[in-house]
Amino acid sequence: MDGKTALVTGASRGIGLAIAQRLCEAGANVLLVSRKAEGLADAVASLHGLDGHASWAVAHVAKEEDAQRTVETCLERLGSLDVLVNNAGTNPYFGPMLEISPALLQKTYEINQASVVLWSQAAWRSAMAENGGVILNMASVGGLGPEPMIGWYDVTKAAIIHITKQLAYELGPTVRVNAIAPGLVKTELARALWEPGEEAIAARLPMRRLGVPDDIATASLFMVSDEASWITGQTLVVDGGTSNMASGGVSIT
Numbered sequence: 001m002d003g004k005t006a007l008v009t010g011a012s013r014g015i016g017l018a019i020a021q022r023l024c025e026a027g028a029n030v031l032l033v034s035r036k037a038e039g040l041a042d043a044v045a046s047l048h049g050l051d052g053h054a055s056w057a058v059a060h061v062a063k064e065e066d067a068q069r070t071v072e073t074c075l076e077r078l079g080s081l082d083v084l085v086n087n088a089g090t091n092p093y094f095g096p097m098l099e100i101s102p103a104l105l106q107k108t109y110e111i112n113q114a115s116v117v118l119w120s121q122a123a124w125r126s127a128m129a130e131n132g133g134v135i136l137n138m139a140s141v142g143g144l145g146p147e148p149m150i151g152w153y154d155v156t157k158a159a160i161i162h163i164t165k166q167l168a169y170e171l172g173p174t175v176r177v178n179a180i181a182p183g184l185v186k187t188e189l190a191r192a193l194w195e196p197g198e199e200a201i202a203a204r205l206p207m208r209r210l211g212v213p214d215d216i217a218t219a220s221l222f223m224v225s226d227e228a229s230w231i232t233g234q235t236l237v238v239d240g241g242t243s244n245m246a247s248g249g250v251s252i253t
């Protein structure tokens with residue numbers, strides 16, 4: 001990734017920070033993006049000394065003006081935008097989908113789903129239409145089928161899988177667009193899912209452990225690299241085998 005530039009949303013912690021780290025280790029210059037300056041400053045400090053240069057910008061992924069402004073910041077500061085990682089996501093509701101409020105329907109839709117289109121539009125219009133590039137979207141194994149309690153979140157992740165196919169068609173051949181579908185990864189977002197019964201959940205999985213952010217980051221690095229130059233429109237499942245289980249009893253995200 002030497003000389004490449006990348007913008008990673010939701011990069012102040014968890015999966016996004018691990019992706020930023022892998023990109024920097026591989027020589028890319030990376031702009032880390034999230035809502036809170038404090039977390040971003042700490043995240044960038046943790047990447048100090050790696051091959052690529054890291055810096056940060058505050059943005060809310062659901063805001064169109066933030067997408068445009070942040071892409072411009074990336075171009076001004078880093079000189080180009082080769083890789084966009086649409087990683088930021090949220091899950092503000094836990095319960096039956098039929099009981100979710102209109103406000104939380106909208107919030108989850110805007111942050112998880114519509115943002116993928118808004119940030120891809122900004123990247124395409126300001127940089128990738130002319131120079132090409134790669135987009136990677138963070139879906140979930142929850143987007144592959146129904147599961148208890150996080151149904152609407154899963155709908156937005158299923159949409160990301162389809163948006164990925166659609167954008168791959170619309171932006172090819174100069175821009176590749178792929179997604180990763182993680183299983184349960186030990187981060188803040190998923191804490192309520194894994195903390196109460198980590199050992200019991202892990203025991204039911206083929207790999208007998210939950211994911212860690214770097215499991216997703218290593219796969220992400222491959223997907224955005226030139227090694228994957230004939231892969232587009234795909235969703236790579238990285239879940240320790242979770243989605244192969246027929247039990248239906250494994251709570252995943």
Ligand SMILES: NC(=O)c1ccc[n+]([C@@H]2O[C@H](COP(=O)([O-])OP(=O)(O)OC[C@H]3O[C@@H](n4cnc5c(N)ncnc54)[C@H](OP(=O)(O)O)[C@@H]3O)[C@@H](O)[C@H]2O)c1
Nearest residue numbers: 010012014015034035036060061089140184185187189190
């Ligand atoms: N962990 C899992 O088991 C799992 C499984 C499948 C898929 N995923 C997906 O992986 C992605 C990363 O999740 P994670 O588990 O790493 O979560 P996390 O550790 O909670 O990190 C979420 C990141 O997103 C940022 N963020 C949240 N809302 C934002 C917004 N509106 N605008 C900009 N940034 C925002 C947060 O920073 P600020 O608070 O500073 O904004 C933080 O950097 C998400 O799309 C998630 O759905 C996770």
